[in-house]
Every structure is written in C-alpha cells, then in structure tokens.
Amino acid sequence: MAKARHILTRLKGSSRRDKSIRNSARISDRTLARILITGASGGIGQALALRYAAPGRTLVLWGRNATKLRILAASCQERGAHVLTREVDLTDGQAALRALREDDDSTPLDTVILCAGLSDMKQGHEKTEQAETVLELGLVNYATPAALTMAAADRMAQRGGGSIALIGSVAAYHDLPFAAGYGGSKAGLARFASSARLALAPLGVRLTLIAPGFVDTAMSQRIIGPRPFLVTPDAAAARIISALKRDQPEIIFPWPFAVLRIIDQLTPRILRDAIMRRVSADQRPRGD
Structure with a gap:
C-alpha cells in the first residue's frame, strides 16, 4: 500500500512537471507572437520589425513618420506577419499610455521593445545645452519609456508574464560634459531598469536593458x-533578439564599450573628470 502511494505521488509529481514544461513552452512560444516595437519608423526599431516579421506573429509598430511606417508594414506583411501601426509622439506621455492600453486591449502584448529615443548634445558654438532639448530628452528617453514599462507590466502580470526591453545607451555609464541631457536621460533609464527588473520578476515579467x-x-x-566600433541596425537587432531569447538582464555592445565601462568604474574620479573635460564632440542640427 505504501509502495502504491509512493508510485501515485511520483505520477502526480511527473504530471505537475509535465504541465509546468507545457506551460513554459506555451509562454516561450507566446513571447514571439504579439510584439510592440516603438521607434519602428527607422533605425534599430525598423530592423527589429523586419527580423521578427513571420507568419503567426502580430507586430504593433509605433513611430512618428507615417510614410515610413506604411512602407515597413508592407514589407513585414510580405513576410507573413499581421501588422498594426500607430503614430505616437513620446513627448506626450499620457497619450502614449492611452495608446499602449488601447493596443493591448485589441492585441494582448507578449513582448514590448521600447526602441524610440532621441540623441542630442551641446553644439560647438553653444555655451550650454538648450533647456527645451534637455526636457524633450528626459521625456522621450526616460520618463515615457519608464511609464510604458509599468503600464505593459501591469497587463502582462495579469496574463502570467511577458518580456520588456528598454533601449538605453553606453552614454549612461560616462560623464559626458557635452551631452549631460542625453547621458542623464539614459542613466536614469538604466537605474530604472535595474530596479524595475527586481520588482517585476516575481510577477513573471522579464526586463532587459540594451546598451548599444x-x-x-x-x-x-x-x-x-x-564613431568607433560602429554597428549596423540589423546587427544591433540580432543582438537584441538574442538577448531577449536568453533573458539577459543587461547587454552592452560592441564588447569594447563593456570594457570601457569597467575602466571607468576603476578610474579615480579626479582622474576621470580630468579626462572627460578634455573630450569634445559636435553634431549637425536635427532633421525631420
């Protein structure tokens, strides 16, 4: 009798393990089914959309350029994907939150990749960065993606889990005197990501910070x-997809920038500041 109970217990345990494996498989498959990509009208977001486009997948593509979104949607549909597009300006955080909830109502999202971002710095002729530009960088690169992360995580947690990727920058790890607004916005996103990862893990929501x-x-x-160690958008997209598959908490690429981060951490501040004061950069005005 005791032996029979033992066998029954083992069978129940096996059944639970099998069920767990089946559930894990379903979650794994599901994470590639319905994907939201912001910043899809160009750069890394566009490359990600093309790599993810396949039969059985729904892509929800956000961007600011309606024409580029329409062209991208057609290319993704040719590859068999179902595509929805939306024009979104991330400087309006409340509108972005409404858009995410509306899209999630119609297409429950399994993966959210927050690619949209802005890059700006003090131009050579300027004494300080423009205050309005610093505000815009803070909204687009940090505040709105952070809010969207929590809005998406709330929905995902109710469904048992999901994946979120935040696109940061190696600029977050260095004191750039000519780009305090940009570096600061990405540094804020990096700290948010490391904190949110801990908070969301018990809910089954996985979070990855991408720092290219x-x-x-x-x-x-x-x-x-x-632009040292320059990579193509497609190469960056491949690295991001790989990081999400492996559920990496953080990825820095190309690898020399990971080494530079370690060097920066080990360098005394007085020396680090002296070095960074001698670094300069410039850029062309922003286009449309």
Whole structure:
C-alpha cells in the first residue's frame, strides 16, 4: 500500500512537471507572437520589425513618420506577419499610455521593445545645452519609456508574464560634459531598469536593458567626427533578439564599450573628470 502511494505521488509529481514544461513552452512560444516595437519608423526599431516579421506573429509598430511606417508594414506583411501601426509622439506621455492600453486591449502584448529615443548634445558654438532639448530628452528617453514599462507590466502580470526591453545607451555609464541631457536621460533609464527588473520578476515579467554603442542610424549620423566600433541596425537587432531569447538582464555592445565601462568604474574620479573635460564632440542640427 505504501509502495502504491509512493508510485501515485511520483505520477502526480511527473504530471505537475509535465504541465509546468507545457506551460513554459506555451509562454516561450507566446513571447514571439504579439510584439510592440516603438521607434519602428527607422533605425534599430525598423530592423527589429523586419527580423521578427513571420507568419503567426502580430507586430504593433509605433513611430512618428507615417510614410515610413506604411512602407515597413508592407514589407513585414510580405513576410507573413499581421501588422498594426500607430503614430505616437513620446513627448506626450499620457497619450502614449492611452495608446499602449488601447493596443493591448485589441492585441494582448507578449513582448514590448521600447526602441524610440532621441540623441542630442551641446553644439560647438553653444555655451550650454538648450533647456527645451534637455526636457524633450528626459521625456522621450526616460520618463515615457519608464511609464510604458509599468503600464505593459501591469497587463502582462495579469496574463502570467511577458518580456520588456528598454533601449538605453553606453552614454549612461560616462560623464559626458557635452551631452549631460542625453547621458542623464539614459542613466536614469538604466537605474530604472535595474530596479524595475527586481520588482517585476516575481510577477513573471522579464526586463532587459540594451546598451548599444554607435549604431549606424540617422541619429548617430548627425555626429561630426569618428564613431568607433560602429554597428549596423540589423546587427544591433540580432543582438537584441538574442538577448531577449536568453533573458539577459543587461547587454552592452560592441564588447569594447563593456570594457570601457569597467575602466571607468576603476578610474579615480579626479582622474576621470580630468579626462572627460578634455573630450569634445559636435553634431549637425536635427532633421525631420
């Protein structure tokens, strides 16, 4: 009798494990089914959309350029994906939150990749960064993505989980005197990501911070001067997809920037400040 109970217990345990494996498989498959990508009208967001486009997937693509979104949507549909598009300006955080909740109502999101961002710095002829630009950077690069993260996580937690990726920058890890607004907005996003990851993990919501160096996009093409270790948007998209598959908490690429971060951490502040004061950069005015 005792032996029979033992066998029954083992069978129940096996059944629970099998059920857990099946649930995990469903969640794993589901994370590639319904994907929201912000900043999809160009750069990394566009490359991600094209890589993810496949039969059985729904892509919800946000951007500011309606024409580019329409062209991208057609390309993704040719690859078999179902595509929804929306024009969104992330400087209006309340409108962005309403848009996410509306899209999630119609297409429950499994993966949210918050790619949209702005890059700006003090131009050579300016004494200080423009106050309005610093405010815009804070909204687009930090405040709105952070709010969207929590709005998406709230919905995902009710469904048992999901994945969120935040696109930061290696600029978050260095004191850039010519780009305090940009570096500060990305540093705020990095700290938010590390804190939110801990808070959301018990809810089944996975969060990954992506910190790329120079990516060959319209944003970085404004920079006057060298762009070391430049990567293509498609190469960046491949790294991001790989990081999400492996559920990495943070990824810095290309690898030399990960080394530079360690060097920065080990360098005494007095020396680090002296070095950074000698660093300068410039950029062309922002286009449409």
